[in-house]
Amino acid sequence: MVDWVVFDDLMKDYTMLDDIPVTSLPRHDDYQRTADWLLSHTKQRPLVGIICGSGLGLLADTLKAQDSFPYAEIPGFPQSTVQGHAGRLVFGELKGRSCVCMQGRFHMYEGHSLCKTTFPVRVFKLLGVETLIVTNAAGSLADGYQPGDIMIIKDHINFPGLSGLSPLNGPNDDKFGPRFPAMSNVYDKDLRCLAMDIVKQMGLSQFVHEGVYAMVGGPNFETVSEAKLLHRLGVDAVGMSTAPEVLVASHCGLRVFGLSLITNKVVRSYDGQDQVNHEAVLEVSKMRSHSLQLLITQLVGRMDMNNNTHF
Ligand SMILES: O=P(O)(O)O[C@@H]1C[C@H](O)[C@@H](CO)O1
Ligand SMILES: Nc1nc2[nH]cnc2c(=O)[nH]1
Secondary structure (H helix, E strand, O other), rough: OOOHHHHHHOOOOOOOOOOHHHHHOOOOOHHHHHHHHHHOOOOOOOOOEEOOOOOOOHHHHEEEEEEEEEEHHHOOOEEEEEEEOOOEEEEEOOEEEEEEEEEEEOOHHOOHHHHOHHHHHHHHHHHHEEEEEEEEEEOOOOOOOOOOOEEEEEEEEEHHHOOOOOOOOOOOOOOOOOOOOOOOOOEEEHHHHHHHHHHOOOHHHHHEEEEEEOOOOOOOOOOOHHHHHHHHHHOEEEOOOOOOHHHHHHHOOOOOEEEEEEEEOOOOOOOOOOOOOOOHHHHHHHHHHHHHHHHHHHHHOOOOOOOOOOO
C-alpha cells in the first residue's frame, strides 16, 4: 500500500519537473486495495462520483442511505488540510442513484504531488463510477459574471499542465488509459445541454453561464497583471483545482461534468481597495450552495447511465 508519509519524504528532493522516482508512484494495486476496502465497507455501488469544492461539501449531507468514511480511516487515502474541506468520503443516493462524494479535495498548493491529488479519481473508477462531477469555487474574469453565479465548465486551461506538471507524468498504466489521451471534448456535451435545460426549468438562467475555467497553482490569488492576462486569454473563471482530476478522469474513460461557483470577481484594476480572501470565498459558496445542490441532484436524477467509454 502506498505510504504517503514515505512517499512525500521521497518526493521532497525532487522538483516536479525533474525525474520523479518512478518506483514510488502509486501502482494499480494501490488504487485497487483502497477500492476493495471501500467496497467491503459499503453496500453502495456508485455510478456517479462527485468532488465538492471549497465550501460546497453540504451536498454530501443531502445523500440518502449514507455510509461515510473520514479520509484518515481509508487505507491509502491522502488527507485534506484546507478549511472548508471536511475530509470525508460519503456514499449514498441522490434521486435513487448511488453516488460517492468527496467532501473535501486535495490541492497541489497543499504540497501534494498531482498523482496524490488525483488518487481518489482512479479509486472511483475501480469502484465502478462512470461519471465524475467536479465542483469548485472560482474567481470570475468574464464581464457580466457576479459573485454567486454558477458557471457550467465548457473547457479548461490547465496552466500547471501546460508547463509540464501532469498527474499522468511517469510510466503510463495502460489498464487505466492511453499514453496520449485526447482532451478536446473533455466536458461532456450532452450533460452540459441537460444541465442548461434544468437551469431553465429551475428559473436560474439569469445566474448560470457556460465558460472556460483556468487552473493556476495558487495558493496566492492573482496580481492585477495576471488577472488582465487571464482575461485576454479568454478565461472566464480561475481557480486552483479541478484540471488534474478531470485529466485523470478522462484518461480512464470517465464522463466528466464540471461546475464553478463564482465566489468573487478577480481584481483587474489598481484603483479601489478590493481584496479577495478565502473566508469571503467560503461565505459566498455557502450562500449559493443550495442552488448548486439542486442542480446537481436534478442532473444526477436525469442523466443516462451505462454509456461511457471503458478501457
Ligand atoms: O477546491 P476549490 O478549487 O473549490 O478551492 C478554491 C481554490 C482554493 O483552494 C480556494 C481559494 O479560496 O478555493
Ligand atoms: N486563483 C483563484 N482561485 C480562486 N478561488 C476562488 N476565488 C479565486 C480567485 O479569485 N482566484
